[in-house]
Amino acid sequence: MQPIRKIGILTSGGDCAGLNAVIRAVVRRAISSYGWQVMGIKDGTLGLMNRPLAYQELDLALDTDTDLLRLGGTILGTINKGDPFAYPMPDGSKKDRSDEVIAGYRELGLDALIAIGGDGSLRILRKLAQKGNWNLVAVPKTIDNDVHLTEYAVGFSTGVEVAVEALDRLMPTAASHHRVMILEVMGRDAGHIALHAGVAGGADVILIPEIPYSLEGMTKKLSSLLAEGRKHGLVVVAEGVKTEDGEPVTVAHGGGQSRYGGIAHYLSDKLADLVKAETRYTVLGHVQRGGIPSMRDRVLASAFGVHAVDLVHQRRFDRMVGWQDRGVIEVPLEAVAGVTRYCDPFGPMVRTARGLGIYVGEVAG
Ligand code: F6P
Helix, strand or coil: CCCCCEEEEEECCCCCCCHHHHHHHHHHHHHHHHCCEEEEECCCCHHHHCCCCCEEEECHHHHHHHCCCCCCCCCCCCCCCCCHHHEECCCCCEECCHHHHHHHHHHCCCCEEEEEECHHHHHHHHHHHHHHCCCEEEEEECCCCCECCCCCCECHHHHHHHHHHHHHHHHHHHHHHCEEEEEEECCCCCCHHHHHHHHHCCCCEEECCCCCCCHHHHHHHHHHHHHCCCCCEEEEEECCCCCCCCCCCEEEECCCEEEECCHHHHHHHHHHHHHCCEEEEEECHHHHCCCCCCHHHHHHHHHHHHHHHHHHHCCCCCEEEEEECCEEEEEEHHHCCCCECCCCCCCHHHHHHHHCCCECCCCCC
């Protein structure tokens, strides 16, 4: 059995706050405790696909020089549209380039790889690891917090804090103008950000993709508040929420692609007529992903990074680190790769919201 001497690390999928803090923890643990070499692979799996390979050796000085703990984004770069099994070619076709990526791991002389990614990235990375016989350990990250079997993924807490701050700022202006303010937050498939931010930010209505809603239900809630003398209403909606008729709301952007966005605009128009109040909407977008990581994300990133390196040391591959019951755990990658963790419509967070009188849609609970 080959001893571990050199490991790789990469970030994959959408960026978020806390990725550099994971990189820092991995570098510190791997070098200080085990004396390994750490190679930072650029732009996710692209760094292993490109020739020459795109990477940089990471050392302890890098942390001191760049203050990785506090730095937003990822110093390694990332991509969220480059599945090597169906790689988008310039002529519009898709090509299987997985062999090139697999060869890159060997060319770089890696004994193991630590990959930081969300559910989609982890599915692809696990497929590569199985095909290429890689020694893979995964760290969950995504502001959407929808990676299975971990209570928290890196980036979520910071994203929620940004959304709560937005609500804190929207509330006084809503009250001053007697308006209903609608805040659209990220959350493609799962509404964890909307649910947490809505509860923490004092929303009156929270809409998430997991729970159907009606404009009538929203109108009833907001109208009754205004009738009781409240001067404003706050609505938080996840970008993945559909129209009342079940149509996804997307915007087209360059290259013939489309992405979620626009549900707040739709609701704003509808509610202006139905509630007979002035409405305004704000789309928070990528503001939630950038910036300085929160305390929780720094703690999580540090614990995940150290534990991931320890798993490599113990040769416990094909695992993901996670957070459950106040501590770091490990789970088989097979159980989480490509699996989405949705909000439970009957879970404690939805019950809390309902208990506070917040309208969360039309499921009995
Ligand atoms: O998956 C994380 C996420 O931030 C989603 O909430 C959002 O829909 C998506 O990424 C945005 O991706 P992009 O950066 O490609 O616009």
